Amino acid sequence: MKNAVFKALSDPTRRKILDLLKERDLTAGNISSHFNMTRPSISQHLKILKHAELVHDMKKGQFVVYSLNTTVFQEFISWAMHFIGKKPSGNMSSP
Amino acid sequence: MKNAVFKALSDPTRRKILDLLKERDLTAGNISSHFNMTRPSISQHLKILKHAELVHDMKKGQFVVYSLNTTVFQEFISWAMHFIGKKPSGNMSSP
Protein backbone atom coordinates (compact mmCIF):
# COMPACT_ATOMS: atom_id res chain seq x y z
CA MET A 1 0.00 0.00 0.00
CA LYS A 2 1.29 3.39 -1.03
CA ASN A 3 1.69 6.06 1.59
CA ALA A 4 -0.23 8.43 -0.70
CA VAL A 5 -3.39 6.37 -0.15
CA PHE A 6 -3.23 6.67 3.64
CA LYS A 7 -2.42 10.37 3.39
CA ALA A 8 -5.34 10.90 1.02
CA LEU A 9 -7.73 9.11 3.39
CA SER A 10 -6.52 11.03 6.44
CA ASP A 11 -8.54 14.14 5.61
CA PRO A 12 -12.29 14.31 6.42
CA THR A 13 -13.11 16.45 3.39
CA ARG A 14 -11.53 13.91 1.06
CA ARG A 15 -13.38 11.03 2.71
CA LYS A 16 -16.63 12.95 2.27
CA ILE A 17 -15.80 13.39 -1.42
CA LEU A 18 -15.38 9.63 -1.68
CA ASP A 19 -18.75 9.18 0.03
CA LEU A 20 -20.37 11.40 -2.58
CA LEU A 21 -18.70 9.56 -5.44
CA LYS A 22 -19.84 6.25 -3.97
CA GLU A 23 -23.40 7.28 -4.89
CA ARG A 24 -22.74 8.66 -8.36
CA ASP A 25 -20.13 10.20 -10.65
CA LEU A 26 -19.89 13.96 -10.25
CA THR A 27 -18.22 16.95 -11.86
CA ALA A 28 -15.64 18.97 -9.94
CA GLY A 29 -18.08 21.85 -9.60
CA ASN A 30 -20.84 19.56 -8.42
CA ILE A 31 -18.55 18.17 -5.74
CA SER A 32 -17.60 21.69 -4.66
CA SER A 33 -21.24 22.62 -4.18
CA HIS A 34 -21.47 20.06 -1.36
CA PHE A 35 -18.84 21.88 0.68
CA ASN A 36 -18.48 25.20 2.41
CA MET A 37 -15.11 25.65 0.78
CA THR A 38 -13.70 27.36 -2.31
CA ARG A 39 -13.42 25.51 -5.62
CA PRO A 40 -9.64 25.70 -5.72
CA SER A 41 -9.50 23.99 -2.33
CA ILE A 42 -11.69 21.16 -3.55
CA SER A 43 -9.64 20.96 -6.74
CA GLN A 44 -6.55 20.37 -4.60
CA HIS A 45 -8.30 17.62 -2.67
CA LEU A 46 -9.34 15.98 -5.93
CA LYS A 47 -5.76 16.15 -7.14
CA ILE A 48 -4.61 14.31 -4.01
CA LEU A 49 -7.32 11.66 -4.39
CA LYS A 50 -6.35 11.24 -8.05
CA HIS A 51 -2.67 10.89 -7.16
CA ALA A 52 -3.61 8.17 -4.67
CA GLU A 53 -5.64 6.52 -7.46
CA LEU A 54 -8.74 6.57 -5.30
CA VAL A 55 -10.64 8.39 -8.05
CA HIS A 56 -10.59 8.63 -11.81
CA ASP A 57 -11.28 11.76 -13.81
CA MET A 58 -12.63 12.17 -17.29
CA LYS A 59 -12.91 15.34 -19.29
CA LYS A 60 -16.41 15.84 -20.67
CA GLY A 61 -16.37 19.05 -22.69
CA GLN A 62 -15.70 21.88 -20.27
CA PHE A 63 -16.48 19.64 -17.29
CA VAL A 64 -14.35 17.11 -15.48
CA VAL A 65 -16.29 14.12 -14.23
CA TYR A 66 -14.88 12.30 -11.23
CA SER A 67 -15.61 8.70 -10.32
CA LEU A 68 -14.54 6.25 -7.65
CA ASN A 69 -11.71 3.82 -8.42
CA THR A 70 -12.50 0.75 -6.37
CA THR A 71 -9.23 -1.05 -7.19
CA VAL A 72 -7.26 0.68 -4.46
CA PHE A 73 -10.02 0.01 -1.95
CA GLN A 74 -9.59 -3.70 -2.64
CA GLU A 75 -5.88 -3.49 -1.83
CA PHE A 76 -6.73 -1.44 1.18
CA ILE A 77 -9.07 -4.09 2.56
CA SER A 78 -6.41 -6.75 1.98
CA TRP A 79 -3.92 -4.68 3.92
CA ALA A 80 -6.30 -4.27 6.86
CA MET A 81 -7.24 -7.95 6.88
CA HIS A 82 -3.67 -8.97 7.55
CA PHE A 83 -3.99 -7.45 10.97
CA ILE A 84 -6.94 -9.53 11.99
CA GLY A 85 -5.47 -12.69 10.54
CA LYS A 86 -7.91 -12.99 7.67
CA LYS A 87 -7.33 -14.00 4.12
CA PRO A 88 -8.30 -11.12 1.83
CA SER A 89 -9.98 -13.32 -0.78
CA GLY A 90 -13.06 -12.12 -2.63
CA ASN A 91 -15.03 -15.35 -2.23
CA MET A 92 -14.24 -16.61 1.22
CA SER A 93 -15.47 -20.09 1.89
CA SER A 94 -12.98 -21.24 4.52
CA PRO A 95 -12.26 -19.40 7.80
CA MET B 1 -14.92 5.65 11.81
CA LYS B 2 -13.10 8.21 13.91
CA ASN B 3 -10.81 10.67 12.22
CA ALA B 4 -8.12 9.75 14.76
CA VAL B 5 -7.86 6.29 13.22
CA PHE B 6 -7.18 7.64 9.73
CA LYS B 7 -4.72 10.18 11.12
CA ALA B 8 -2.93 7.47 13.07
CA LEU B 9 -2.63 5.27 10.00
CA SER B 10 -1.36 8.10 7.81
CA ASP B 11 2.18 7.89 9.18
CA PRO B 12 4.61 5.20 7.89
CA THR B 13 6.37 4.82 11.25
CA ARG B 14 3.09 4.09 12.99
CA ARG B 15 2.07 1.56 10.34
CA LYS B 16 5.43 -0.15 10.80
CA ILE B 17 4.79 -0.29 14.56
CA LEU B 18 1.48 -2.03 13.82
CA ASP B 19 3.32 -4.46 11.56
CA LEU B 20 5.66 -5.32 14.43
CA LEU B 21 2.80 -5.77 16.87
CA LYS B 22 1.02 -8.01 14.39
CA GLU B 23 3.77 -10.58 15.01
CA ARG B 24 3.99 -10.32 18.80
CA ASP B 25 3.39 -8.04 21.78
CA LEU B 26 6.34 -5.73 22.48
CA THR B 27 7.53 -3.27 25.09
CA ALA B 28 7.94 0.41 24.19
CA GLY B 29 11.72 0.03 24.33
CA ASN B 30 11.65 -3.02 22.14
CA ILE B 31 9.59 -1.17 19.56
CA SER B 32 12.01 1.77 19.66
CA SER B 33 14.93 -0.54 18.90
CA HIS B 34 13.42 -1.26 15.49
CA PHE B 35 13.65 2.36 14.46
CA ASN B 36 16.34 4.89 13.79
CA MET B 37 14.52 7.39 15.96
CA THR B 38 14.62 8.54 19.59
CA ARG B 39 12.52 6.85 22.25
CA PRO B 40 10.44 9.96 22.98
CA SER B 41 9.49 10.13 19.30
CA ILE B 42 8.32 6.52 19.33
CA SER B 43 6.52 7.16 22.60
CA GLN B 44 4.57 9.93 20.88
CA HIS B 45 3.65 7.60 18.02
CA LEU B 46 2.46 5.00 20.51
CA LYS B 47 0.33 7.60 22.22
CA ILE B 48 -1.35 8.44 18.92
CA LEU B 49 -1.96 4.76 18.15
CA LYS B 50 -3.39 4.28 21.63
CA HIS B 51 -5.68 7.28 21.25
CA ALA B 52 -6.94 5.79 17.98
CA GLU B 53 -7.51 2.51 19.86
CA LEU B 54 -5.34 0.67 17.38
CA VAL B 55 -3.18 -0.66 20.21
CA HIS B 56 -3.56 -1.55 23.87
CA ASP B 57 -0.94 -1.01 26.52
CA MET B 58 -0.34 -2.86 29.75
CA LYS B 59 2.08 -1.94 32.48
CA LYS B 60 4.34 -4.89 33.41
CA GLY B 61 6.60 -3.72 36.21
CA GLN B 62 8.81 -1.03 34.81
CA PHE B 63 7.91 -1.98 31.24
CA VAL B 64 4.90 -1.11 29.14
CA VAL B 65 3.80 -3.90 26.83
CA TYR B 66 1.96 -2.88 23.68
CA SER B 67 -0.37 -5.11 21.72
CA LEU B 68 -2.58 -4.80 18.66
CA ASN B 69 -6.28 -4.05 19.13
CA THR B 70 -8.00 -5.75 16.22
CA THR B 71 -11.45 -4.31 16.98
CA VAL B 72 -10.81 -1.05 15.16
CA PHE B 73 -9.38 -2.92 12.18
CA GLN B 74 -12.70 -4.73 11.88
CA GLU B 75 -14.58 -1.42 11.71
CA PHE B 76 -12.00 -0.16 9.29
CA ILE B 77 -12.57 -3.05 6.91
CA SER B 78 -16.32 -2.49 7.11
CA TRP B 79 -15.83 1.14 6.22
CA ALA B 80 -13.69 0.28 3.19
CA MET B 81 -16.10 -2.42 1.99
CA HIS B 82 -18.90 0.10 1.59
CA PHE B 83 -16.98 1.60 -1.27
CA ILE B 84 -16.79 -1.59 -3.26
CA GLY B 85 -20.39 -2.48 -2.56
CA LYS B 86 -19.61 -5.42 -0.31
CA LYS B 87 -21.28 -6.50 2.88
CA PRO B 88 -18.74 -6.42 5.70
CA SER B 89 -19.93 -9.70 7.21
CA GLY B 90 -17.48 -12.03 8.93
CA ASN B 91 -18.64 -15.23 7.24
CA MET B 92 -19.32 -14.37 3.64
CA SER B 93 -21.00 -17.11 1.67
CA SER B 94 -22.71 -15.08 -1.06
CA PRO B 95 -20.94 -12.60 -3.39
Next chain:
DNA sequence: TCGTTATTTAGCTATTTAACTAAATAATAA
Protein backbone atom coordinates in the same frame (compact mmCIF):
# COMPACT_ATOMS: atom_id res chain seq x y z
C1' DT C 1 18.49 4.71 50.28
C1' DC C 2 20.82 5.43 45.86
C1' DG C 3 21.77 4.56 41.24
C1' DT C 4 20.12 2.55 37.04
C1' DT C 5 16.70 1.42 33.58
C1' DA C 6 12.18 2.20 31.15
C1' DT C 7 9.05 5.33 29.62
C1' DT C 8 6.69 9.59 29.21
C1' DT C 9 6.08 14.69 29.27
C1' DA C 10 7.45 19.40 28.05
C1' DG C 11 9.17 22.57 25.13
C1' DC C 12 11.40 23.76 20.72
C1' DT C 13 11.92 23.80 15.53
C1' DA C 14 11.51 22.48 10.64
C1' DT C 15 8.37 20.65 7.51
C1' DT C 16 3.89 19.61 5.78
C1' DT C 17 -0.83 20.56 5.19
C1' DA C 18 -5.13 22.84 4.19
C1' DA C 19 -7.21 26.80 3.47
C1' DC C 20 -7.49 31.29 0.93
C1' DT C 21 -7.15 34.90 -3.25
C1' DA C 22 -5.70 36.00 -7.79
C1' DA C 23 -4.51 34.52 -12.18
C1' DA C 24 -4.20 31.04 -15.94
C1' DT C 25 -6.24 27.60 -19.03
C1' DA C 26 -9.88 25.50 -21.66
C1' DA C 27 -14.30 24.89 -23.62
C1' DT C 28 -18.84 26.78 -24.79
C1' DA C 29 -22.14 30.20 -26.46
C1' DA C 30 -23.42 34.62 -28.33
Next chain:
DNA sequence: TTATTATTTAGTTAAATAGCTAAATAACGA
Protein backbone atom coordinates in the same frame (compact mmCIF):
# COMPACT_ATOMS: atom_id res chain seq x y z
C1' DT D 1 -14.17 37.26 -31.74
C1' DT D 2 -15.64 38.21 -27.13
C1' DA D 3 -17.86 37.00 -22.99
C1' DT D 4 -19.03 33.37 -19.85
C1' DT D 5 -18.49 29.18 -17.37
C1' DA D 6 -15.62 25.30 -15.45
C1' DT D 7 -11.56 24.01 -13.56
C1' DT D 8 -6.81 24.21 -12.29
C1' DT D 9 -2.33 26.42 -11.02
C1' DA D 10 0.48 29.70 -8.34
C1' DG D 11 1.55 31.89 -4.40
C1' DT D 12 0.53 33.07 0.49
C1' DT D 13 -0.47 32.04 5.38
C1' DA D 14 -1.98 29.75 9.68
C1' DA D 15 -2.20 25.49 11.83
C1' DA D 16 -0.85 20.74 12.38
C1' DT D 17 2.75 17.31 12.46
C1' DA D 18 6.98 14.82 13.39
C1' DG D 19 11.25 15.00 14.87
C1' DC D 20 14.70 16.47 18.52
C1' DT D 21 16.82 17.42 23.54
C1' DA D 22 16.20 17.91 28.36
C1' DA D 23 13.70 16.86 32.29
C1' DA D 24 10.16 14.25 34.96
C1' DT D 25 8.13 9.93 36.62
C1' DA D 26 8.12 5.16 37.96
C1' DA D 27 9.94 0.72 39.08
C1' DC D 28 13.74 -2.14 39.93
C1' DG D 29 18.15 -3.96 42.19
C1' DA D 30 22.29 -3.35 45.08
